[in-house]
Amino acid sequence: MKALLKDILYKASLVSVKGDTSTEITHICFDSRAVQPGSLFIAVRGTQTDGHTYIEKAILSGASAIVCEELPGELKENVVYVQVADSAEALGYIASNYYGNPSAKLKLVGVTGTNGKTTTVTLLHKLFRKLGYNAGLLSTVQNQINETIIPSTHTTPDAIQLNKLLAQMLQAGCTHVFMEVSSHAVVQHRVTGITFAGALFTNITHDHLDFHKTFDNYIKAKKKFFDDLSSAAFALVNIDDKRGMVMLQNTLAKKQTFALQSMSDFKGKLIANTLQGLQMEIGGKEVWFKLIGNFNAYNLLGVYGVAILLGEDSEEVLTQLSDLYAAAGRFEQIVAPNGVTGIVDYAHTPDALENVLSTIDSLREGNEQVITIVGCGGNRDATKRPVMAEIACKLSDKIILTSDNPRDEDPMAILDQMMAGVKITDRKKVQVIADRKEAIAKAVAMANPKDIILVAGKGHETYQEIKGVKHPFDDKQTLKNIFTMIND
Ligand SMILES: CC(=O)N[C@H]1[C@@H](OP(=O)(O)OP(=O)(O)OC[C@H]2O[C@@H](n3ccc(=O)[nH]c3=O)[C@H](O)[C@@H]2O)O[C@H](CO)[C@@H](O)[C@@H]1O[C@H](C)C(=O)N[C@@H](C)C(=O)N[C@H](CCC(=O)O)C(=O)O
Ligand SMILES: Nc1ncnc2c1ncn2[C@@H]1O[C@H](COP(=O)(O)OP(=O)(O)OP(=O)(O)O)[C@@H](O)[C@H]1O
Ligand SMILES: N[C@H](CCC[C@H](N)C(=O)O)C(=O)O
Numbered sequence: 001m002k003a004l005l006k007d008i009l010y011k012a013s014l015v016s017v018k019g020d021t022s023t024e025i026t027h028i029c030f031d032s033r034a035v036q037p038g039s040l041f042i043a044v045r046g047t048q049t050d051g052h053t054y055i056e057k058a059i060l061s062g063a064s065a066i067v068c069e070e071l072p073g074e075l076k077e078n079v080v081y082v083q084v085a086d087s088a089e090a091l092g093y094i095a096s097n098y099y100g101n102p103s104a105k106l107k108l109v110g111v112t113g114t115n116g117k118t119t120t121v122t123l124l125h126k127l128f129r130k131l132g133y134n135a136g137l138l139s140t141v142q143n144q145i146n147e148t149i150i151p152s153t154h155t156t157p158d159a160i161q162l163n164k165l166l167a168q169m170l171q172a173g174c175t176h177v178f179m180e181v182s183s184h185a186v187v188q189h190r191v192t193g194i195t196f197a198g199a200l201f202t203n204i205t206h207d208h209l210d211f212h213k214t215f216d217n218y219i220k221a222k223k224k225f226f227d228d229l230s231s232a233a234f235a236l237v238n239i240d241d242k243r244g245m246v247m248l249q250n251t252l253a254k255k256q257t258f259a260l261q262s263m264s265d266f267k268g269k270l271i272a273n274t275l276q277g278l279q280m281e282i283g284g285k286e287v288w289f290k291l292i293g294n295f296n297a298y299n300l301l302g303v304y305g306v307a308i309l310l311g312e313d314s315e316e317v318l319t320q321l322s323d324l325y326a327a328a329g330r331f332e333q334i335v336a337p338n339g340v341t342g343i344v345d346y347a348h349t350p351d352a353l354e355n356v357l358s359t360i361d362s363l364r365e366g367n368e369q370v371i372t373i374v375g376c377g378g379n380r381d382a383t384k385r386p387v388m389a390e391i392a393c394k395l396s397d398k399i400i401l402t403s404d405n406p407r408d409e410d411p412m413a414i415l416d417q418m419m420a421g422v423k424i425t426d427r428k429k430v431q432v433i434a435d436r437k438e439a440i441a442k443a444v445a446m447a448n449p450k451d452i453i454l455v456a457g458k459g460h461e462t463y464q465e466i467k468g469v470k471h472p473f474d475d476k477q478t479l480k481n482i483f484t485m486i487n488d
């Protein structure tokens, strides 16, 4: 793709320019290792290193223009240098401009919040496909252009990937796109320059304090997403979460609310919650849905609100929505030949774990035991480790603490930090088995017919990341394999 440098700089806040911005650009990137002859290289300061240190390498690889916050000491001839106030922000605008601002030509809805983003966007995508639209999806589990699956590496892609995917969606005739907007994405300007038709806030609870440092910063990151919306957009928030109204404080967008417990524009009322699904009063009707757990009543209500705000017919929406299943790895149930139920769920935050375990507890029929297998990811928020172990103990009869994705950390050190949250009186019901497969096998061996085993934290993931290597690992498959070895 070709573009003139001056055209793609639109909206970036320029400090100085050295060279001719009529230069033609044939490629844009922010990783020096991806530079090609004719590239524009944007030098971004990261968490591990600083893109500015790779400017010379980018030029050696053929970059014809550089966007940076600080000009190098020595400037090369035939290279155009554009100094900007914030490279990551400039990258957002440049990426949008380079791909022809696809977001402005789509009905793009962004979903943010600690939990429920994947569930919400996946339901929205399935719903709009059923309503007959060409639609795109950008999620933690996968990206999709109609039914074509494109693997995803992040919850929210970087600005270049994001605009490239949106442009492909537009080309494929998509009219609607549903995407997750992570707090990292907001802070790192991955969505700067993107035009949203609407935004939805699910909730905010403890997570990612490694990155944001304080809960207040984490709230501010989510709020910025709403502050940046235009007056043509809608902002739909869950006001049963006390931060819901905070999101609306400074937005220009049309303010809309949903809730199960408070007065709101979209009000739902949970009537029944079973292992087969939930019943809710919604849009003036009593409807059964196939999703399980109180928290999914919020997700369904949010989806319903978005669909109505996008102009869809209430009855048609509820009919189609009642037929949909959850996203992969979210409360997926597998029953063993001896009647033990296994549940695989992506709960990797204290709030999610508490919600899932409370749901399981409320669905218990007799004195079945709940056996929880849980770990915490390495290179991620360490403060949630003892809290998650404490919650697992509070709401389970037996607990096996194991590894999630240890990444670069020592699995035993993570487990020690989790153990710090286990009360002395709970110690006897906790075992530590670092090997996840062994942990699952042990839980199955301990379970009696009708007991429930929750395997939490990795949901849809098909790998276990250990020291930079992703080893194949699938909780659901592992559980199934072990179940088939049981004689009933
Ligand atoms: C903490 C974080 O968000 N990191 C993301 C960030 O990387 P970074 O800031 O560490 O980058 P860096 O390695 O310091 O490099 C700085 C710059 O130098 C450049 N560079 C580097 C080396 C080189 O040889 N040449 C070169 O040009 C890099 O391309 C980069 O532009 O920017 C990278 C490019 O976009 C991302 O891939 C990377 O995601 C990492 C892999 C990651 O794990 N991110 C997670 C935490 C994340 O983003 N998660 C959220 C979801 C969270 C949730 O809600 O659950 C997500 O949206 O996925
Ligand atoms: N609305 C909700 N409120 C609280 N917990 C929820 C909600 N929806 C889902 N959960 C729990 O959180 C887990 C993750 O759900 P989901 O994948 O939809 O969230 P997410 O926001 O996309 O997460 P991530 O930030 O990792 O992308 C689920 O497996 C479930 O345990
Ligand atoms: N989007 C989240 C996913 C966490 C999933 C969990 N299995 C882990 O690896 O910690 C993150 O990157 O923090």
Ligand SMILES: [Mg+2]
Residues within 6 Å of the ligand: 117, 118, 119, 139, 140, 141, 155, 180
């Ligand atoms: Mg997600």
